[in-house]
Amino acid sequence: MNRLIACCSLLAVAATLSAQTPAPKPPPKSPPATESVTIAGKAITITYSSPGVKGREGHIFTKDGQIGKDPTYPVWRAGANNATKLHTDADFKIGALAVPKGDYTLYVDISDPDAWVLVVNTQTGQWGTVYDKTKDLGRVKMTMTKPMATVENLKYTLTALGGTTGKLTLEWEDHSASVLLAVH
Numbered sequence: 001m002n003r004l005i006a007c008c009s010l011l012a013v014a015a016t017l018s019a020q021t022p023a024p025k026p027p028p029k030s031p032p033a034t035e036s037v038t039i040a041g042k043a044i045t046i047t048y049s050s051p052g053v054k055g056r057e058g059h060i061f062t063k064d065g066q067i068g069k070d071p072t073y074p075v076w077r078a079g080a081n082n083a084t085k086l087h088t089d090a091d092f093k094i095g096a097l098a099v100p101k102g103d104y105t106l107y108v109d110i111s112d113p114d115a116w117v118l119v120v121n122t123q124t125g126q127w128g129t130v131y132d133k134t135k136d137l138g139r140v141k142m143t144m145t146k147p148m149a150t151v152e153n154l155k156y157t158l159t160a161l162g163g164t165t166g167k168l169t170l171e172w173e174d175h176s177a178s179v180l181l182a183v184h
Contacts, residue, residue, distance in 0.1 A: 033156070038160065042088070043088075044092065048167075051153070053173050060172070074121060078170060083124075104122060121135050142179050144176065151174075165181065166181040
């Protein structure tokens with residue numbers, strides 16, 4: 001009889017413990033990502049969330065497309081979820097724009113979906129659809145190309161080109177935009 005009570009008690013405890021174990025969370029729809037490069041001994045880092053095309057090809061960058069639903073359109077958070085973060089350990093230039101070392105938020109003006117303009121904003125820590133134009137440090141035209149194939153998940157690439165120069169590239173869907181970097 002004691003064995004039966006002990007077995008039933010153990011079974012009840014095991015059932016209670018297994019019922020309390022939460023189900024694993026599904027992966028985020030727009031997973032977090034970080035891209036870094038060291039140029040002339042100084043780090044530059046971009047932290048963002050990477051949305052997927054998910055069958056919306058041709059319906060992302062148009063006024064009536066996915067990004068057109070954002071309240072900041074035609075300025076886009078250049079990622080998903082929280083605003084895209086830029087951190088630099090050095091004073092540097094993005095194109096002709098001087099960027100002092102520190103923390104910033106990146107946006108992209110896609111008024112013309114085939115001629116993007118990178119926006120460097122001094123406001124930090126906000127949700128991606130919170131944009132204050134008065135906090136813009138400046139804007140830089142990006143060089144546009146077409147990727148060889150559809151880029152399913154938004155991707156930033158920072159590349160050291162040698163010496164004090166580098167390149168920032170942003171790719172998603174059938175768009176690729178880049179701009180040169182130069183560390184002082």
